[in-house]
Amino acid sequence: MKKIRLLFPLLLLSGCSNITVLNPKSTTGKDQAFLIWLGFGIMFLVLAVVFFLLVKIIITYRYKKEREHDPTHYLNDKQKRHLQLAWTIIPIILLVILAIPALWISYHQSPVAEAESRHEGVHIHVSAKQFQWTFTYDTDKTEENLLILPEGESIILHLSTEDVIHSFWVPELAGKVDLIPNKPIVYEIKEPEIGVYKGKCAEYCGIQHANMTFTVKVVSKEEYENYINN
Template sequence: MNKRIKMTPLFLLLILSACDLRVLDPASETGRTIGSLIELSFLLMMIVLITVFILFAVFMQKYRAKDYTCIPPDRKENKWFEVTWTVLPILLLVVLAIPAVQATYSLTYKSEAEKGDLEEEGTHIEVTAEQYSFTFTYPNGKESTNDLVLPVDREVTFTLTSEDVVHSFWIPELAGKIDAIPGKETHLQVTPDEVGQYQGKCAEFCGSYHAEMRFTTRVVEEEEFERWREE
């Protein structure tokens, strides 16, 4: 019972912040990298929040007015405090920035020239977004709408574009969001490592039926993927 009481504020905070909890249940190395950054950010935020509330309570108690008719004297400056509350935020930003920059570079799209033949080393899927669906085109010409099938433990490269407005391609458990932009190609690489079914969605408001722009992602074994692709 005590454990539930302790966890309640955390769940309330996540709900109020509109956090998608599936991000914290990753099924790929990319998803785990992003999840680690979210957890680190949350930890730093809680450290700052708790510190501020503790100092607030201490100062309210220590410096509360006892005589409302007198004006308290001016306090001299405290250089130690001023340096501390200037340096600490910088240190916190550095602690967050280092892994964030490392993750950004590790997740950066690698071109075909760097990766070689995508058909031999992985799977290349073209994603076309339009109001209000995603169309997936595989190298052999097979197309599917709102039904994405991926092989487990194989790197997948998505090349995205849009037919109308800006959309955002997102599978919370597998990878971060990436925009699909009219007249421009964007790229995303991910290697799913757990068989299962995951929900994808458009994460950029794109019109009246934006909330219905969802798709199913199925990660299957290699043999099942090849059978499905050749059907």
């Protein structure tokens, strides 16, 4: 019993982290967080209505002498048609409300192949391998496990992997992007804010996967220029 009591707090602590996707620090991250909150809001609304109706039906019909398994038994034909239309049309409307921004944001944020890239901004080449990240700037300056970015710019990341599948992820700046061998891609992070953020590989890539992390520092444009030119 004592072991069981100790297991519960350990399970809670195992989910603790100092990074979050719901505290976005870039325009890209804010768009993605908007989709999460929109989906959560719609699901909460649906659950609230369902539970309200469930409780209402239980209370209303629990003590009736003549019980009916169908709560609509007491409605006339016109009311039933209206009810059927409502539970058909309302879910379609909710799906459309969720689908339109999801498709729009996904279309504009999805990574593309190198040949299809037409992005303008600060270009940085990102190479992943077991168990290290290498960042190369336009001035050929190279850094390992440390990514320096200028604030407020469009950051164009040229992502590739040298061995197995990896996944580039900086939760506070953008969603994770999978890197497939021999398929370099381009991904854009818009307008990051000044700060220090944690990045990681979000795809199990070997025995030292947990150590495949990196640090992202977003600095002023002047600091960034000094950094890449020195």
